[in-house]
Amino acid sequence: MGRVIIFLLSSLLIFSLTAFNYAAEDDWGFYAHRKLNRLAVFTLPPQMMPLFKAEIEYLSAHAVDPDRRRYATPHEGPRHYIDLDVYGEFPYDDLPRDWNEALVKFSAIYLLSTCDRRGGEDTMLLYFPYIHFDEEVLKEGNAYGDFEEILALNYQQFFNQRVPRNFYRAPWSYPLNEWPELDSLFPDLSGDCATIFIENHISKYGIIPYYLPILQRNLTRAIQQGDKARILRHAADIGHYIGDAHVPLHTTVNYNGQLTGQEGIHAFWESRIPELFAEDFDLIVGRAQYIENKEEFFWDVVMDTHLKVDSVLAIEQYLRDTYPQDAQICFDDRTFQTIQQPCREFALAYEREMNGMVERQMRKTIFAIGSAWYTAWVDAGQPELGDVAVVDPSHLIENDSLMRVYRRGSIYGREHLNN
């Protein structure tokens, strides 16, 4: 009977291992995001301090707003990650670093005809993008058509003139005759009964390196305009996404170890370790530096982060296999419940085996956030920040409503912590 109980206990434990249910909070842990924004302030030059130091509590507290926004809109999720490995092999040369090019290449094109007078409908697939992961792993991509042939039909120009370059997966539609080169291939169809549909297949795999330069421009513009509320809001926001861009598991389709039986690794790496050890980390990183080429900088960050994915996964697996089983998961009494999470010593072993990777990534993040803020200020003409006015109180209203939907609870997109 003892064995039965042990069996039951151990299966409970396995269940909770896979659930890792302690991690109600999100990426980097809310704790780490707040700390990263806070420490980034100390990388700034004295001229920026009157605003940034005075508002350090705001910058820290609002470091987590983007995660709350994921509860308010389905468009938010993909801004927090990019599953680079769905595109094949490092360095993913098939993935354009320019958003417009990427969107053109990874959107499907359909032609819908209702020209049949008897009321029939006909849908024709003209192009469907090849995505390595969809084809080779999911076996459900069904790439179709030749992109070069599509381009030869002057597709790029048609696309540039009409398709909104947004990040969301909404099929865009246009009358066939708006794309003359395609129209001429279908003499039997006329523009008022034939429609082109263009469908985004890239956003679902994340867009963070494409989104960061936009945030950088928003922050620069806010500083130019001297709008304090916007400056703070955009600064807090970009700090969050730069933080996400430094988390290796935000750059892989195996974002929670779910493809390799390592569920829970996401929160283990980015929440549990910082919460346990960040107070002991050396997070003083020196002065922020000017970023010349923003697009390149953010891509470099993401690629550098991505190179660590293998170690993150392999070392955790090694420890799962070799570390004493009964010393991996500990029980922790919190206010309303007992939760299970990786034990302190186990977490320490993980961070040590990774040669202090979490600490290094936090250092890099702080430096990158400070440099992005500093660069925006330089690009805005280095205005005095001491007495910028508070305008646009609407952002405060947004934050109130964010808190309401956040408390209400259900998240759009990935449930599993890949924020």
Ligand SMILES: [Zn+2]
């Ligand atoms: Zn996030």
